[in-house]
Amino acid sequence: xxxxxxxxxxxxxxxxxxxxxxxxxxxxxLVDSAPTVGGQFHRQPAGAGPDKxxxxxxxVEHPRVRLLTDTVxxxxxxxxxxxxVHVRTGQADGPGRHGEALTADALVLATGxxxxxxxxxxxxxxxxxxxxxxxxxxxxxxxxxxxxxxxxGTGPFLLPVAQSLVGVGAQVVEVLEANGGIRGWTPxxxxxxxxxxxxxxxxxxxxxxHRVPYRTRRTVIAxxxxxxxxxxxxxxxxxxxxxxxxxxxxxxxxxxCVGFGFTPQLELAVSARCELVDGFVxxxxxxxxSVPGVFAAGxxxxxxxxxxxxxxxxxxxxxxxxxxIPEAALRKARRGRTFAAGLANAYPVRPGWxxxxxxxxxxxxxxxVTLGALRTAARERDALGVRSxxxxxxxxxxxxxxRVCGRNAAELAAGYTGGHYDPSDTARRPIAAPLRxxxxxxxxEKENT
Amino acid sequence: xxxxxxxxxxxxxxxxxAxxxxxxxxxxxxxxxxxxxxATTASGEGNVLVSDKAPGPELDLAMASRLRWPxxxxxxxxxxxxxxxxxxxxxxGLVVATTEAAAQPLLDFAAAQRAVGVEACAxxxxxxxxxxxxxxPSVTAAVHYPQDAQLQPVLAACALLAAVRKRxxxxxxxxxxxxxxxxxxxxxxxxxxxxxxxACGAVINACGPWxxxxxxxxxxxxxxxxxxxxxxxxxxxxxxxxxxxxxxxYVGAVAxxxxxxxxSSVVESTPAGPVLIGSSRQRVGFTDHLxxxxxxxxxxxxxxxxxxxxEVPVMRAYGGFRPYAPDHLPVIGPDPRVPGLxxxxxxxxxxxxxxxxxxxxxxxxxxxAQPHLDPAPFRVDRPALMEAA
Numbered sequence: 001x002x003x004x005x006x007x008x009x010x011x012x013x014x015x016x017x018x019x020x021x022x023x024x025x026x027x028x029x030l031v032d033s034a035p036t037v038g039g040q041f042h043r044q045p046a047g048a049g050p051d052k053x054x055x056x057x058x059x060v061e062h063p064r065v066r067l068l069t070d071t072v073x074x075x076x077x078x079x080x081x082x083x084x085v086h087v088r089t090g091q092a093d094g095p096g097r098h099g100e101a102l103t104a105d106a107l108v109l110a111t112g113x114x115x116x117x118x119x120x121x122x123x124x125x126x127x128x129x130x131x132x133x134x135x136x137x138x139x140x141x142x143x144x145x146x147x148x149x150x151x152x153g154t155g156p157f158l159l160p161v162a163q164s165l166v167g168v169g170a171q172v173v174e175v176l177e178a179n180g181g182i183r184g185w186t187p188x189x190x191x192x193x194x195x196x197x198x199x200x201x202x203x204x205x206x207x208x209x210h211r212v213p214y215r216t217r218r219t220v221i222a223x224x225x226x227x228x229x230x231x232x233x234x235x236x237x238x239x240x241x242x243x244x245x246x247x248x249x250x251x252x253x254x255x256x257c258v259g260f261g262f263t264p265q266l267e268l269a270v271s272a273r274c275e276l277v278d279g280f281v282x283x284x285x286x287x288x289x290s291v292p293g294v295f296a297a298g299x300x301x302x303x304x305x306x307x308x309x310x311x312x313x314x315x316x317x318x319x320x321x322x323x324x325i326p327e328a329a330l331r332k333a334r335r336g337r338t339f340a341a342g343l344a345n346a347y348p349v350r351p352g353w354x355x356x357x358x359x360x361x362x363x364x365x366x367x368x369v370t371l372g373a374l375r376t377a378a379r380e381r382d383a384l385g386v387r388s389x390x391x392x393x394x395x396x397x398x399x400x401x402x403r404v405c406g407r408n409a410a411e412l413a414a415g416y417t418g419g420h421y422d423p424s425d426t427a428r429r430p431i432a433a434p435l436r437x438x439x440x441x442x443x444x445e446k447e448n449t
Numbered sequence: 450x451x452x453x454x455x456x457x458x459x460x461x462x463x464x465x466x467a468x469x470x471x472x473x474x475x476x477x478x479x480x481x482x483x484x485x486x487x488a489t490t491a492s493g494e495g496n497v498l499v500s501d502k503a504p505g506p507e508l509d510l511a512m513a514s515r516l517r518w519p520x521x522x523x524x525x526x527x528x529x530x531x532x533x534x535x536x537x538x539x540x541x542g543l544v545v546a547t548t549e550a551a552a553q554p555l556l557d558f559a560a561a562q563r564a565v566g567v568e569a570c571a572x573x574x575x576x577x578x579x580x581x582x583x584x585x586p587s588v589t590a591a592v593h594y595p596q597d598a599q600l601q602p603v604l605a606a607c608a609l610l611a612a613v614r615k616r617x618x619x620x621x622x623x624x625x626x627x628x629x630x631x632x633x634x635x636x637x638x639x640x641x642x643x644x645x646x647x648a649c650g651a652v653i654n655a656c657g658p659w660x661x662x663x664x665x666x667x668x669x670x671x672x673x674x675x676x677x678x679x680x681x682x683x684x685x686x687x688x689x690x691x692x693x694x695x696x697x698x699y700v701g702a703v704a705x706x707x708x709x710x711x712x713s714s715v716v717e718s719t720p721a722g723p724v725l726i727g728s729s730r731q732r733v734g735f736t737d738h739l740x741x742x743x744x745x746x747x748x749x750x751x752x753x754x755x756x757x758x759x760e761v762p763v764m765r766a767y768g769g770f771r772p773y774a775p776d777h778l779p780v781i782g783p784d785p786r787v788p789g790l791x792x793x794x795x796x797x798x799x800x801x802x803x804x805x806x807x808x809x810x811x812x813x814x815x816x817x818a819q820p821h822l823d824p825a826p827f828r829v830d831r832p833a834l835m836e837a838a
Contacts, residue, residue, distance in 0.1 A: 077741055086741060101741075271739070367721075380532050381607040382614075384622045385484025387491045391603035394721060399684070401765060419484060420623065430739040430766050437683065437726075438759030440748035 002027045005320045006085045006104035008073050011039020012306040013298025013313035014110035015055045020317030022064040029066045029102055041306040043139045072433035076272050083107045106293050106320035109269050113262035113299035120356040122223030124365050131161040131259030144170035146255025152176040152220040153259035155347040159203035172212045179347050181216040189342015192335050221356050241352030260349050264300045266427035276424045287316035295320050308336030364405040366398020375416050384419030402426050452478040455640050455649040457626045459485035462800050463655030464609035465808030466793050473812045477618040482625035486606035489657040492769020494725050495602045497802035500542045500594035504565045506826035513822050514806035521805050528612045535605040536720050542597030542693040543580050545588045552590035555697040559592040568595050583757045597693050602801045628666045637789030653791045658770035660794035669786040671834045673795050675770035677731040679743050684762045685722025693717045716751050726751040773797040776833035784829045
């Protein structure tokens with residue numbers, strides 16, 4: 001019988017996985033919540049066809065690939081052998097969404113990552129956005145988030161964001177790297193990432209041309225304004241990211257883009273019971289997780305960028321379809337991981353960020369939980385685990401279900417008590433995407449493959 | 450360090466026992482292998498119900514507990530001030546029948562409860578929407594239970610534990626208890642833990658669904674089994690549902706021993722805005738995979754009760770295990786086989802509501818005071834508990 005492979009996420013990892021699995025003879029369903037393939041990295045202007053994405057044209061023409069865009073996976077259920085993937089297709093707030101349950105002999109999770117924001121006074125003002133959101137707006141709609149924009153955070157991703165902003169006509173007033181930048185790269189990472197260095201050099205030239213200062217060991221520690229951000233305070237940081245007193249500077253801006261690394265989109269992997277290590281999904285050389293028949297590729301297994309994600313996707317897809325590991329992809333993946341380890345080493349999030357927010361700074365924006373309220377819950381209510389922390393403070397119980405604040409709240413609380421706040425507990429979302437009660441009540445229409 | 454009493458399990462039952470003992474002047478240490486109030490207590494809806502129980506010892510315990518909660522909260526407020534906020538709402542319950550066949554049994558059940566002192570007021574079917582404007586029009590009978598209430602269980606357990614600490618007791622998390630040590634006379638003298646021995650005069654097994662395993666480790670097995678329950682949580686809504694509303698077949702599901710899935714709608718708003726939809730009951734051991742069929746049944750029944758909810762997004766689902774005894778009665782009292790070993794468990798889905806009286810009864814029995822209700826039905830050496838274990 002033909003193996004049925006369901007791939008979740010149509011970024012670089014998912015597209016490669018779908019192609020590799022289909023080429024290996026499997027019947028593939030590729031699911032993504034966006035209207036077109038590409039994911040965050042190859043984000044396309046609205047209305048663009050899939051041919052702009054590497055592998056995109058082959059994907060849509062492949063006889064054994066079914067592409068389900070505008071589709072969310074709201075839960076994954078284990079079967080006796082394989083999994084049942086519950087999806088809804090259509091606009092979330094539209095009336096025509098329909099449900100389906102896809103049977104997967106093998107499941108490839110390529111759900112990617114989203115960028116992390118850290119709380120500081122004023123981070124909830126309109127005009128303060130994540131770097132990823134600003135880039136999506138620039139790439140997808142051709143719109144600049146502001147006229148005078150500050151880009152701050154850590155990691156090489158800040159540079160293409162600055163480039164995208166410049167490309168849509170914004171003035172980038174500064175790019176602030178909280179770590180040491182390229183000086184923090186290990187020799188092995190420099191070798192493994194030599195292809196990337198040329199790319200980074202290109203960004204550096206562009207920033208120089210547009211007279212955009214790039215400063216290291218500095219970041220934004222406050223945003224000011226009434227109805228939206230009108231200025232920021234930046235400051236120099238020590239090695240642990242504590243503010244160096246006396247280095248504060250005020251700067252007029254009308255938008256701020258922050259990105260402090262990435263958080264993997266873990267909920268489906270957590271629901272499927274995949275083991276995690278250091279907050280990422282643990283995989284074997286075939287990209288199989290601790291759960292037989294469930295594979296993971298791309299940023300879920302470690303932050304490493306599009307090339308590594310694509311190589312991992314190729315391996316995962318081929319192996320999910322029952323083939324041996326493709327050697328070329330394996331070599332690429334190994335090199336990519338050396339580079340990824342170097343990145344993780346050069347651009348960590350240091351614990352000193354926990355000194356940036358004030359008592360009245362919101363930690364959880366959905367439920368409006370301040371730092372002071374979180375501390376009270378952790379200390380006085382003795383909320384020593386993620387579950388009790390959420391239920392005593394309401395942190396992470398709102399619309400985003402802790403996607404923005406979960407990790408931050410766990411790290412803050414760990415500084416207040418001796419409690420154990422397992423970061424994977426903050427990704428425990430058995431319902432991975434909201435659906436209406438009426439939709440949940442419907443009988444799913446089973447796929448006939 | 451010596452404690453008069455070690456309580457194993459920092460859920461709401463362990464917290465209530467520790468609190469009542471602390472108030473009685475007993476030196477208490479509460480140990481939990483995880484974080485306090487993070488397992489069964491964090492998976493409940495916060496029911497403080499008299500409406501769902503037939504006349505008998507559990508209803509007696511529920512009535513005593515319902516009386517006790519407000520004074521317990523007052524005492525917590527004295528000890529903790531604002532830290533005693535546990536979202537107590539004496540909102541009342543509304544039980545409705547939606548079929549002709551279910552109408553008379555509901556009214557008969559309410560009449561029997563009235564005879565033993567429960568406030569249970571029959572509401573003409575056509576008046577049910579005066580209580581709940583969004584209720585389905587196909588109600589065939591309804592009963593209003595003004596005594597039903599709700600609280601937020603994690604806040605309640607954490608407040609009780611904070612008061613225990615304030616009164617000189619100790620609460621330790623991340624300490625797993627592996628067994629008890631006895632003296633030459635066979636009496637408990639200490640508990641063995643992952644962090645060494647803790648000497649004590651008595652130990653209370655308040656391990657909830659894991660009480661069976663602990664009782665075995667302590668050398669005196671009792672039959673406490675897990676029953677899985679799932680609750681759905683919607684996005685926050687403006688006040689839409691005023692009472693705890695459930696359909697009358699819930700009463701049958703609670704008392705049932707069937708392993709098969711049972712669901713019946715219990716729908717209620719919370720102070721923060723989300724609507725809670727419970728609750729399923731399933732005997733599946735400690736398997737905690739989420740089953741879509743269970744969620745679908747919960748959703749169907751909630752939409753049947755409140756059609757307006759069809760358009761409301763479900764934000765999350767949470768599940769947990771509830772401890773039940775084969776005869777569906779809690780276990781509260783000393784274990785005759787191991788002097789110094791006590792049990793406070795088996796409350797199934799009613800532990801939040803029953804915690805107040807359970808703690809009080811436990812403290813009375815342990816200190817030799819006059820019990821405020823007959824403890825005999827909850828005794829440990831019932832055939833149902835001992836034979837099945």
